[in-house]
Amino acid sequence: MQDKKIPIGILGATGMVGQRFIQLLQGHPWFEIVWLAASERSEGKSYAEAVRWRMKTRLPENIANMQMSPADPANAPKVIFAALDSGPAKELEPKFAKAGCAVVTNSSAFRMYPDVPLVVPEVNPDHIAILEHQQWRKDTGGYIVTNPNCCAIGLVMALAPLHQRFTIDRLFVSTMQAVSGAGYPGVPTLDILGNVIPYIGGEEPKLEAETKKLLGTHTSEGIKDATFAITAHCNRVPVEDGHTECVSLSFARKASEAEILDAWRQYSGVPQQLGLPSAPPVVLIYDERPERPQPRFDVDAGGGMTATIGRLRPCGLLDWKFVVLSHNTIRGAAGAAILNAELLKAKGFLS
Numbered sequence: 001m002q003d004k005k006i007p008i009g010i011l012g013a014t015g016m017v018g019q020r021f022i023q024l025l026q027g028h029p030w031f032e033i034v035w036l037a038a039s040e041r042s043e044g045k046s047y048a049e050a051v052r053w054r055m056k057t058r059l060p061e062n063i064a065n066m067q068m069s070p071a072d073p074a075n076a077p078k079v080i081f082a083a084l085d086s087g088p089a090k091e092l093e094p095k096f097a098k099a100g101c102a103v104v105t106n107s108s109a110f111r112m113y114p115d116v117p118l119v120v121p122e123v124n125p126d127h128i129a130i131l132e133h134q135q136w137r138k139d140t141g142g143y144i145v146t147n148p149n150c151c152a153i154g155l156v157m158a159l160a161p162l163h164q165r166f167t168i169d170r171l172f173v174s175t176m177q178a179v180s181g182a183g184y185p186g187v188p189t190l191d192i193l194g195n196v197i198p199y200i201g202g203e204e205p206k207l208e209a210e211t212k213k214l215l216g217t218h219t220s221e222g223i224k225d226a227t228f229a230i231t232a233h234c235n236r237v238p239v240e241d242g243h244t245e246c247v248s249l250s251f252a253r254k255a256s257e258a259e260i261l262d263a264w265r266q267y268s269g270v271p272q273q274l275g276l277p278s279a280p281p282v283v284l285i286y287d288e289r290p291e292r293p294q295p296r297f298d299v300d301a302g303g304g305m306t307a308t309i310g311r312l313r314p315c316g317l318l319d320w321k322f323v324v325l326s327h328n329t330i331r332g333a334a335g336a337a338i339l340n341a342e343l344l345k346a347k348g349f350l351s
């Protein structure tokens, strides 16, 4: 007989990522949505009244009729998926953790705190062990676990198998980021239509710092960042979903084209071994066609959880260069948090 599902709540349920949570959690075998909250603007309304539903699947009827709760832990379930802007997240997420909730969040507010795990389950599942240092966990059993910035996720998925085998020593990345990354309503039409904006506030330092934490090592003193040099350029482009990243890198140990392709093709992780419900069977696809990956055709690979890589070739400045694409609101946000929660459950941190 199947165990009872774990009741979960969504904080920031009306935003782009909140909506993705609702879409992805429909029929989830382990989690059931019982509570929704967002800002005071939404409080007391039905979800259907509060949201501008932007998903391509229909708003589920049971969710449409749910009443939006206050963003307060008093009547919330003990597992919270959070998709708040980072300002409110900074204030609200600790309140929930202090009240004994497991907060599995997308926001950047606590990602770089030394006692907060920043996790992509295929890449660094061992980093959840630093939860033992969180004061909230010691006091009430509550805690905060984060997933990275949406560009950092696609990037580290492609880098992890290479870093494991050849040790990255220098890295250049330039992004082309979809408009859904800016939330809803996001970037004004007149700014982005037929245009490219070579600035996304705060994005470049986040991408640089988070990549080094994610590829860092868990030691008895906490997470020791990876030591490679990294520089990032971040750009907004008129694409609906899917962040594309052009990467150049060099390694401490020489790597051939065949070895790199082999590292990507063999890549699999703990979520695949454990058969977690949201784990894509194939983590990375390498597409041989010279004009791929493209967001229009490749963004939904593996239900939006697989990253697609292409165009591996020698680089005139560093050793190698390639392109990687991943879905920013699925693998880069809601899907990432759900996979984190599945890992936490599988490892005994959620019940």
Ligand SMILES: NC(=O)C1=CN([C@@H]2O[C@H](COP(=O)(O)OP(=O)(O)OC[C@H]3O[C@@H](n4cnc5c(N)ncnc54)[C@H](OP(=O)(O)O)[C@@H]3O)[C@@H](O)[C@H]2O)C=CC1
Binding pocket: 011, 012, 013, 014, 015, 016, 017, 018, 037, 038, 039, 040, 041, 042, 050, 071, 083, 084, 085, 086, 088, 089, 106, 107, 108, 148, 149, 150, 180, 181, 182, 183, 184, 185, 328, 329, 332, 333
């Ligand atoms: N979009 C993406 O690709 C990614 C986003 N993220 C992160 O996820 C988080 C959510 O992003 P996204 O969904 O795009 O953003 P949106 O702007 O689309 O949604 C923001 C959500 O936060 C709620 N909110 C705003 N202010 C408050 C407040 N004071 N108290 C409670 N709730 C509040 C909004 O509620 P209301 O509708 O009531 O105003 C809404 O539900 C952000 O931290 C973002 O950085 C991370 C990775 C990728």
Ligand SMILES: N[C@@H](CC(=O)OP(=O)(O)O)C(=O)O
Binding pocket: 086, 106, 107, 108, 148, 149, 150, 177, 178, 180, 181, 182, 200, 203, 206, 328
């Ligand atoms: N800033 C990203 C999305 C995002 O919200 O990132 P972060 O969670 O790191 O703030 C984008 O615009 O595409």
